[in-house]
Amino acid sequence: xxxxxxxxxxxxxxxxxxxxxxxxxxxxxxxxxxxxxxxxxxxxxxxxxxxxxxxxxxxxxxxxxxxxxxxxxxxxxxxxxxxxxxxxxxxxxxxxxxxxxxxxxxxxxxxxxxxxxxxxxxxxxxxxxxxxxxxxxxxxxxxxxxxxxxxxxxxxxxxxxxxxxxxxxxxxxxxxxxxxxxxxxxxxxxxxxxxxxxxxxxxxxxxxxxxxxxxxxxxxxxxxxxxxxxxxxxxxxxxxxxxxxxxxxxxxxxxxxxxxxxxxxxxxxxxxxxxxxxxxxxxxxxxxxxxxxxxxxxxxxxxxxxxxxxxxxxxxxxxxxxxxxxxxxxxxxxxxxxxxxxxxxxxxxxxxxxxxxxxxxxxxxxxxxxxxxxxxxxxxxxxxxxxxxxxxxxxxxxxxxxxxxxxxxxxxxxxxxxxxxxxxxxxxxxxxxxxxxxxxxxxxxxxxxxxxxxxxxxxxxxxxxxxxxxxxxxxxxxxxxxxxxxxxxxxxxxxxxxxxxxxxxxxxxxxxxxxxxxxxxxxxxxxxxxxxxxxxxxxxxxxxxxxxxxxxxxx
Numbered sequence: 001x002x003x004x005x006x007x008x009x010x011x012x013x014x015x016x017x018x019x020x021x022x023x024x025x026x027x028x029x030x031x032x033x034x035x036x037x038x039x040x041x042x043x044x045x046x047x048x049x050x051x052x053x054x055x056x057x058x059x060x061x062x063x064x065x066x067x068x069x070x071x072x073x074x075x076x077x078x079x080x081x082x083x084x085x086x087x088x089x090x091x092x093x094x095x096x097x098x099x100x101x102x103x104x105x106x107x108x109x110x111x112x113x114x115x116x117x118x119x120x121x122x123x124x125x126x127x128x129x130x131x132x133x134x135x136x137x138x139x140x141x142x143x144x145x146x147x148x149x150x151x152x153x154x155x156x157x158x159x160x161x162x163x164x165x166x167x168x169x170x171x172x173x174x175x176x177x178x179x180x181x182x183x184x185x186x187x188x189x190x191x192x193x194x195x196x197x198x199x200x201x202x203x204x205x206x207x208x209x210x211x212x213x214x215x216x217x218x219x220x221x222x223x224x225x226x227x228x229x230x231x232x233x234x235x236x237x238x239x240x241x242x243x244x245x246x247x248x249x250x251x252x253x254x255x256x257x258x259x260x261x262x263x264x265x266x267x268x269x270x271x272x273x274x275x276x277x278x279x280x281x282x283x284x285x286x287x288x289x290x291x292x293x294x295x296x297x298x299x300x301x302x303x304x305x306x307x308x309x310x311x312x313x314x315x316x317x318x319x320x321x322x323x324x325x326x327x328x329x330x331x332x333x334x335x336x337x338x339x340x341x342x343x344x345x346x347x348x349x350x351x352x353x354x355x356x357x358x359x360x361x362x363x364x365x366x367x368x369x370x371x372x373x374x375x376x377x378x379x380x381x382x383x384x385x386x387x388x389x390x391x392x393x394x395x396x397x398x399x400x401x402x403x404x405x406x407x408x409x410x411x412x413x414x415x416x417x418x419x420x421x422x423x424x425x426x427x428x429x430x431x432x433x434x435x436x437x438x439x440x441x442x443x444x445x446x447x448x449x450x451x452x453x454x455x456x457x458x459x460x461x462x463x464x465x466x467x468x469x470x471x472x473x474x475x476x477x478x479x480x481x482x483x484x485x486x487x488x489x490x491x492x493x494x495x496x497x498x499x500x501x502x503x504x505x506x507x508x509x510x511x512x513x514x515x516x517x518x519x520x521x522x523x524x525x526x527x528x529x530x531x532x533x534x535x536x537x538x539x540x541x542x543x544x545x546x547x548x549x550x551x552x553x554x555x
Contacts, residue, residue, distance in 0.1 A: 004073055004176055004208045005032035005055065011067035012050055012059060012232075016417075024063065025050055025232040032176070037202065037209040039223035039240070041216065041255065043457040044429025046229040048212045049098070052178045054078065055210060056093055057085040061424050072176060090117035094169035098181035098212075098428055099373040100161040103168075104153040110164050111149025117172045129171065136167040139201070141193040143322070158370060159186045159321025163194060170201060177202070179211040181428070183218055184454045187320040187484035188528040195221050195537060214457030216259045217530035220244055221537040228252045240534050258458040259532060277347075278311040278446055278478045279332070284341035286331045296339055301327040303502045304341070309446075309495075312472065314479045316489035316510075318525060319499030325482045326370065328499070329448045332480070333367040345446070363393045366439035370451035370482075372431035376423040382434055383419035389441040408437040411471070413463060429456045433464065440471070450482045465492060486513070486529050498522050500549075520545040 012025035025047050032038045040048040053059065054070045057077035065078045072093055077085060089095075094117075097103045104113055111133060118129035130149070137145035140163040153161055162182060169177055179198070183191045199222055202209055213219050219226060219240070226243040228236040228251065236249040247253045284305045289298030302324050309315045317325050330336040332343050337353040344350070345365060351357040369375040376385055386405055390396040396404055406416050412433040423431055432452065439447050449468075453461040465488070471477055483489050489496055490510040498506040498519065506519040514526025524546035530536060 002034055003031045004034045004036075005030065005210070006071040007031070007051070007054070007068065008071075009068035010051065010054060010065070010070060012047075012054065012063055013066040014060075014063045023066075023232065025054075027068070028232075028234060030227060030234075032208050032210060034175075034208055035203070035206045036224050037211055037222055039211040039213060039219040039226045040229055041213060041219060041226060041457075042229035042235075043214070043255075043459045044427045046457075047232040048229055049180055049427070050232075051229070052180060052210050052212050053095075055176065055178055056089055056095060057082075061422075087121075090169075090172050090174065091121045091123065092174055093176045093178065094172060094174040095178045096166050096169045096180060096182045098184055099371055100165035101153065101158065101371050102373040103165055104161065106153050108152070109149065110151055110153060110156070114149065114164060114168045114171060117168065121172065123172055132171055133167060136170055137164075139197045140164075140167060141190060141197075142167075157322040158326070159190055162186060163190070166194065166198075173205055173207075175207060177207055177209045179209055179213075181213055181215075183213075183215070187323075188486065188525055188530070190321055191218070191484075191530070192528050192537065192540070198222060199537075214461075215530075216244070216255065216458065217532050217536075220532055220534045221530060228255070244532060244534065255458055256532070258462045276310050277308050278345065279307075279309040279480075280344040281305060281307045281328075281332065282342050282344065284328070284331060284338050284343065286327060286336055286338040291339070301502050302331065302338070305504050307497055307504065307507065309478060309480065312476055312478055313494040314472075314481060314492050316481045316483065316493035316496040317499060318483060318486060318489055318496060320525075321484075323499040324502040325499050326450055327502075329367060329450050329480065329482050333365060333448055334362070335367075359393065363442045364445045365448070366442050366444040366446070367448040368432075368435050368439045368450060368452050370454060372428065372435045373423070375435055376431060378423050380422070381419065382421055382423070382426070385423075385434065386419070386437055386441055389438060393442045404441070408441055411440060411467065412437045413460075413467070429460050432456060433460075436464070443475075444477070446478045446480070448480045448482065451484070452481070453483070453485060453488055461488070468492075486525060498525070521549045524549050 007028055007030040010025055010028040011023055013021050014024045016022055028051060040051060042048055054065055055072055055077060059065055070077045111130060114133045115129040118124050133149060134145050137148055142148055142160060142163055166182055183194055186194060211223055223240050226240050227234055228249060230251050235251050243252060247256060284302055286302045287297035287300040291297055305328060319325050327336060331338050334354040334357050342349050350361055383405055386408055387401055390401050390404055405419055409416050409419060414430060414433055453464060456464060481489055481493060490513055493510055496508060496510060496513055497504050500521050506522055508518060512518060514523050524542060527542050527546055
């Protein structure tokens with residue numbers, strides 16, 4: 001089988017903070033045959049995305065392709081001019097980004113942006129492109145495929161936006177698709193549907209793919225071969241089955257061990273005194289859009305949600321994309337005001353929104369957002385981003401501020417020198433750790449973690465969870481984990497609430513999650529969690545009662 005992609009001796013250089021030039025990709029060789037999907041795996045900063053981006057002739061700010069050849073269909077993407085690259089992007093090689101929110105223009109409708117590739121390259125009439133887009137929306141299990149294109153990016157959930165980004169990449173029938181963590185923002189049931197669509201579309205069209213991921217279970221379902229990277233070098237490569245069943249390199253075995261052995265955590269802090277509850281959510285209802293005559297907003301996203309969180313414990317909230325998880329987090333944090341119900345913290349009601357809350361209320365309850373790309377100001381250095389809460393909540397200036405900055409970076413396992421960099425100069429995992437450090441800067445009592453490990457590789461994610469547990473032991477912190485990573489939630493949470501269509505349908509302990517006597521929707525989530533087995537997706541059969549919920553909440 002002929003190779004569509006041939007990378008030979010690829011070297012990428014980057015400038016350090018001191019102005020020194022270092023090699024971050026060192027002499028990589030890589031082949032991808034026509035119709036083959038090759039996965040690049042490794043921890044954050046290993047070079048996965050940097051290598052993938054060179055297939056479009058692109059290097060991150062501060063980086064440059066300094067050596068080697070990157071051939072796609074016989075064309076060296078590193079050697080041709082930018083105009084020639086632009087002619088190939090979208091038509092010959094397409095990219096599905098990790099952060100769809102950063103890829104869409106908020107001022108234009110989704111449909112206008114999805115069909116833009118067809119318009120730019122004159123691939124088909126506009127009407128045909130729109131029909132094809134609707135077909136892709138339907139195949140990608142998007143809600144209301146005939147009308148969702150009329151929405152703006154902020155009017156769809158993160159998981160829906162990620163699938164729309166996939167549609168934007170696939171509409172031009174490219175020869176090569178670069179998948180950069182495309183299912184990171186998706187819940188497990190949607191992930192199944194999307195992976196199946198990816199596999200069927202790629203096979204039907206004979207497309208090749210380069211799949212960048214830290215999720216080994218997902219990689220196992222879609223990749224023909226795996227290339228393991230660390231520090232810009234190939235550690236090991238082989239067939240997917242061979243890498244999973246008989247890894248040869250110690251680093252590969254470390255990655256597999258981190259995935260397979262997520263440790264259960266014991267309660268880090270016992271309830272304190274008589275005040276055992278740190279947070280009490282009472283009949284909380286919220287939504288979006290203008291208020292209707294019945295006193296409710298046009299779109300109701302939460303309906304009478306109740307939950308109580310004991311001090312020093314971890315509370316998980318799970319459910320499909322669009323079920324209300326992140327809306328609930330934002331209502332608790334005061335970002336979105338509820339139209340009914342209340343949030344009580346430490347026995348005292350909190351204001352409906354941030355404007356009604358005191359500085360001390362805001363300090364005690366922090367949130368770490370899912371999308372680091374949109375949560376961090378791209379024009380500010382990491383030091384400025386972390387310094388703002390230090391000044392706002394604690395009045396730190398000068399040397400005291402700098403010392404605390406260094407402590408925060410140490411806490412989240414980031415080099416201190418990163419405080420001089422901009423967010424665009426960091427990897428996805430590094431940006432998410434900055435997100436966490438910003439919350440820790442307030443010295444809160446409760447942290448809401450909205451998909452906090454979604455951008456992290458397995459090794460770094462395990463280290464972050466250990467860090468959170470240590471901070472909980474040291475500081476008496478409580479956590480709310482909003483996540484579609486059921487393995488992570490079950491490994492660290494004392495209680496788990498299951499959300500479905502804006503309602504809390506079940507609350508249970510981690511060991512009871514997915515049990516036969518539980519809610520069938522919880523069983524659907526449990527059964528849909530990928531396994532480290534290349535045959536799992538093809539063999540997956542949901543029990544009928546659980547399967548009856550599949551697709552019902554895609555709205």
